Amino acid sequence: MNRSAVLLVLAALILGLASGHWLAGFREGSEPSTPAEKKVLYYRHPMNPSVTSPVPAKDEMGMDYVPVYEDQVPEAGQAERHPSAEAPKERRILYYRNPMGLPDTSPVPKKDSMGMDYIPVYADEETPGEANIVKISPDKIQKLGVRTAEAEQRDLVRTVRAVGLVEPDERLFHAVTLKFDGYIEKLHVNATGQSVEKGQPLFELYSPDLVSAQNDYLIAKNSRSALKNAAPHTQAEMESLVQSSLERLRYWGISETEIRQLERQGSVRRNLIIRSPASGVVMEKMAVAGMRAMAGGTLFKIADLSSVWIIAEVFEQELALISSGQAVRVRLDAYPGRTFDGKVTFVYPTLNPETRTARVRVELPNREGLLKPMMYAHVELTGISRPALAIPQSSVLEGGKRTQVLVNRGEGRFEPRVVRLGVRGDEWVEVLEGLKAGESVVVSANFLIDAESNLKSALESFGASEPPPGDHADHGGM
CATH class of the missing domain: 2.40.50.100 (RNA polymerase II/Efflux pump adaptor protein, barrel-sandwich hybrid domain)
Structure with a gap:
């Protein structure tokens, strides 16, 4: 090969090397990196961006979680990030609460008697002790006509009403x-x-x-x-x-x-x-x-009818309220608007098994001779009177095996609370457990608030199936 041909070959090689180096530099500076080279910050739910995972996972339908890369997060000074682009935060679980709103919590995951998962309560959601609180806006409180009353110490009086017949002494x-x-x-x-x-x-x-x-x-x-x-x-x-x-x-x-x-x-x-x-x-x-x-x-x-008896029939569950010497007020159909005063002299020791009632003897003076044997009488016996912590009867919500009230926590917050009741008076009922003196309970529109509380618990129980962010145990690895 002559000298000129050798020089041409060397020049071509030098030119090719220079061109390759220039293209490589151009490609490095202008083309984006491949996905394999990007840094993945976290993975988000394909249908719910607020649900994230630090590792690859699948949703309940088998769809892969979507990776979120580092270059997709705006830098400081740029527009506010979309919630789906925020980096996941480690959420601390305080405890797990009953999905139906019962006052029962657990430090570890568990199921209730119906097989429903307990709902996790996070530190950034609500404070301990307020898991079941229902929040209602002031205008809604006014529309519902919510009224409250305080639990207070008072004398409970209960009137026992019965019917009976006038009989000779x-x-x-x-x-x-x-x-x-x-x-x-x-x-x-x-x-x-x-x-x-x-x-x-x-x-x-x-x-x-x-x-x-x-x-x-x-x-x-x-x-x-x-x-x-x-x-x-x-x-x-x-x-x-x-x-x-x-x-x-x-x-x-x-x-x-x-x-x-x-x-x-x-x-x-x-x-x-x-x-x-x-x-x-x-x-x-x-x-x-x-x-x-x-x-x-x-x-x-x-x-001798100068004094007569009235034999009244008192229900079994009210016998504890009756004792000898109690004052009695009697009304008779024969004398509308007129009352006769007497007293209990004897409570018979036997019970009628068919009517579940016991006979109570009431003695009345009959100096005017108005009370005649076999007259029909309406008897009102003033029951026990004793001091007790009491709330209005209208504040009590009876439901199956539990009895609860709605406690007013202020600022539109209402807490369903289970209570144990004692003696029921005419308008007030004794509270044995669950309330303290001075606490305020709802006495009107409480059924509407309780319905909203149950709805909230039901919705949260359905939502409990969604895995909380950062919970590794609920996500399957890829």
Whole structure:
């Protein structure tokens, strides 16, 4: 090869090397780096940019998380970053709370009785103890008509209401019977419901035994007079005979009035008058003129209605509120607008298994005679009165196995709180656990707030299936 040809080959080689070096420099300065050379900051959810992961992952539909590179984040001084482009922050979980809003928390992940995951509560979301708080705007509070009342110490009074019937006082009931056989000759009281006074004649009776007893008494009495000058022991024997004859008449129920009249007359009376043993009203009359009256048979039943009973039926769950001596107010259908005052005198020891009620005896004075047996009565018994921490009945939300109230935490925040209740009064109810004196509870529109609280818990329980940012355990690696 000649010298000129060698020079041409060397020149071509030098030119090619220079061109390659220049193209390599141009390509390095102008073309972007390949994705493999970029620095990945984190990976974001393909459908929800707010959900991120520091490692490659897949969503619930199997789609890959989208990588976010370092050169996609604006530098300082540029426009505000979009939330999807922000670097992930490590979120600290405070605890896990019940998905249905129950006051139950756990320091570790767990499931409730229905298999639902407990919801994580992060430090940047809410403060400890406020996981279940419902936040409502002031204008919505005004539209709902929310009213509150404080839990306070007060005397609880509960009125027990029952129904009953007016009955005669059993202690003022009298039965007229005979201790010997006889025949009713004439009736002086011949109608049921007739009022009688003590000592008033009821009927006239003929009895051979009674005639014989009168005759024995008069003979003994006359013999004593005839032997007044006899020996002392003889007079003593006759006096004993007189007294025994007299006692026989008394044992048979002959009144002192009839005995004195027999002594004055000095002769046997064929018919003897039987008188009323007490004042009252004839409740039953079995005596009929001309009938034979047998010893032991009841001829009249007389009740003194100056004081009556009301036998009220009280439900089993209210018996603990009833005791002897309690004041009672009674209303009767026969006297609208009028009340009668009485008191409890006895609580019967047995229970009706069919109605689950117990009988309570109420005693009332009846000097005017307005209260009549078998009248229908409405009874109000003033129950227990004792100091207790109490809240209005309207603030209580009953739901299944739990009882709760809505506590006003201020600034439109309301906390559902489970409470344990005690005795219920007419308008207030005792709080045994769950509240302190001075805490404010919602007494109106609480059902609407509670519904919103349940809705919030339900929505959060559905959202609990989404993995929180930075949670490595919930993402599958690639």
